[in-house]
Amino acid sequence: MLESYHHTTDSKKEESNRKNKVLVADDEQSSRIMLGHFIKKMGYEPIYAIDGEECIEILEREEIDILLLDIHMPKKDGFEVMTYLKDHNIRIPVIMVTASHEIPKTVRCIKMGAYEYLTKPLDTERLQIVLRNALSESELHDTVKQLQKELKTKELFHNIIGQSLAIKQTIEQALQVMDTELNVLILGESGTGKELFAQAIHEGSRRKNGPFVSVNCAAISHELAESLLFGHVKGAFTGANNDHIGFFEQAHKGTLFLDEIGDMDADIQAKVLRAIQERKIRRVGEKIERSVDFRVISATNRNFTVAINNNSFREDLYYRLEEYPIFIPPLRDRKDDIVLIAKHFLEEFCSANNIKPPLFSSEAQEEMKNYHWPGNVRELKNAIQRTAIRSKNLNEIHSVMTPGSREYHKEDLSRRSTNEEEKKSPVSSPSSIVPLDQMERQAIEDAYRACGENPTKTAQLLGIGRATLYRKLKKFGLN
Ligand SMILES: Nc1ncnc2c1ncn2[C@@H]1O[C@H](COP(=O)(O)OP(=O)(O)OP(=O)(O)O)[C@@H](O)[C@H]1O
Structure with missing residues (x-):
């Protein structure tokens, strides 16, 4: 089994090589000084907040590893800070610092997820143990989060083969945007995997249980565009014998993938823009508007600047679609992936046909790397499938049939000479024989x-x- 994309990052602390930051939120100066002194001695960096509000401000702007939280503070107390952390899904270990009479409130904080509590006056030995344990728990939590991310990446992008830096960066971008509701525009040459990425983003989004509706905009005729996209009611026009639900409605609670968006009919663009902005559509022949809940992912291999300049594409629609652009580089710019993808397709084909997969000779590998693959991964897939059929009984493949390869030239020459003969031949009927x-x-x-x-x-x-x-x-x- 070939390896698909595998994300690895070092832990955040290794990345920055920084000290652990401990936020001390306490309104009593003497406590802050004492705790700060102790924290420094342990090799950590103390940061101070004098009340609950300041504590929240710091949590918003800084990456804090541990929070030492006093219960009784002005502006916002420890309980309110805990509520903030819970509401914003911020997971850091919190050690409550409390007076004995505040125990009931402290227990509520523990129930809300605080890690531990310490009573004043502080026992420094116990503080040390609790801080250490909390930190290792925090690190464990980071590791778990990192592993979860890697697992998610493996699951979602298992069919996107590639180890190159370029494809890893594209996957990272897709991971960043999938959880959001932003409209994504995927740019890239034909056959680079735009639809594959669109599907992965849908699968990783909150809409994954909803439909993924794929629409090829280039294939929609001018006359039918409105009806296909927004639907129609029975009798709306000749031939409308039934109500029809359009693509936008079909994508309700899911994702609408508008492929080849650059080829969308100019007349329909204003209506598409409105539907995306208002999240409402109107079926042809109907007066009422319907609310539809969808997210748009679109894709194109066209140069939008040209289309916008010659007025074939609305600029406002472009900006609406391009809330988050993702570029998939052509295969020739990620040469490291070519052989990997070729092996994947060869294995896939051979296992489906119960054949022992041959190996690629180093010559064949070089040949694939040197070719420019204008049809990208789709072209590579086709080339490998053709090659696999021809190489059924071979242990090694020495050439892949591509327009750049020797094999291709041989076939191409014979094909071309036949075509040329056909073109030149003036004979189309007996009367034209010379x-x-x-x-x-x-x-x-x-x-x-x-x-x-x-x-x-x-x-x-x-x-x-x-x-x-x-x-x-x-x-x-x-x-
Ligand atoms: N990184 C990849 N790993 C494995 N298969 C891939 C990869 N990228 C693309 N493919 C395969 O290549 C083919 C073309 O992919 P896809 O249809 O997603 O490309 P596209 O960019 O949307 O093409 P077009 O612009 O022509 O619509 C599909 O069979 C897809 O599964």
Whole structure:
């Protein structure tokens, strides 16, 4: 089994090589000083907040590893800070610092997820143990989060093969946006995997249990565009025998994938923009508007700047679609992936056909890397499938049939010569057949004139002897 994308990052602390930050939220200066001193001695970095509000401000802007939280504070107390952490799904270990009479409130904080509590006056030995344990728990939590992310990446992108930096960056972008509701525009040449990415983003989103409706905008005719996209009611136009639900409605609670968006009919663009902005559509022939809950992912291999400049694409619609752009690089710009993807397709094909997969020779690997793959992964897939069929009984593949390969040239030449013959052939019916004698005369005359009536050169180019040429010239009255 080949490896698909595997995300690895070091833990955040290794990345920045920084000290653990401990936020001390306490309104009593003496407590802050004492705790700060102790925290420094343990090798951590103390940060201070004098009330609950300041504590929240710091939590919003800084990455804090542990919070030492006093219960009784002005502005917002410890319980309110805990509520904030819970509401914002911020998971850091919180150690409550509390006076004995505040125990009931502290217990409520523990129930809300605080890690531990310590009573004042503080027992420094216990503080040390609790801080250490809390930190290792925090690190464990980070590791678990990281592993969960890696697992999610593996699951969602299992069919996107690639180890190159370029594809890893694209996957990272997709991971970042999938949880949001932003409209995503996927840019890339034909066959780079735009639809594959669109599906992965849908699968990783909150809409994964809803439909993924894929629409090829280039295939929608001008006349049917409105009805196909927004639906129609029975009797709306001749031939509308039933109510029809359009693509936007079909995508309710899910994702609408508008493929080849650059080819969308100019007349329908204003209506599409409105539907995306208002999240409402109107079926053809109906007065009422319907609310639809969808997210748009669109894709194109076109250059939008050109389309916008020549007014074939609305700029406002473009910006609406492009809330988060993702670019998939062409295969020739991620050469590291080519052999990996080729092996994947070869294995896939051979296992489906119960064949032992051959190996690619180093020559074949170089050949694949050097070719420019204008049709990208789709072209590579086709080339591998053709090659696999031809190489059924081989242990090693020495060439993949591509327009750049030797194999292809051989086939291409024979194909081309046949085509050329066909093109040149003036024979389309018996009446157009020209007698051989006449054709020979024409060929000799043309060559003789083209060579400036030089018999030596003419004979040479026609592949006949000078004597034969003289004879023929005489026969046809050309001398
Ligand atoms: N990284 C990849 N790993 C494995 N298969 C891939 C990869 N990228 C693309 N493919 C495969 O290549 C083919 C083309 O992919 P896809 O249809 O997603 O491309 P596209 O960019 O949407 O093409 P188009 O612009 O022509 O619609 C599909 O069979 C897809 O499964």
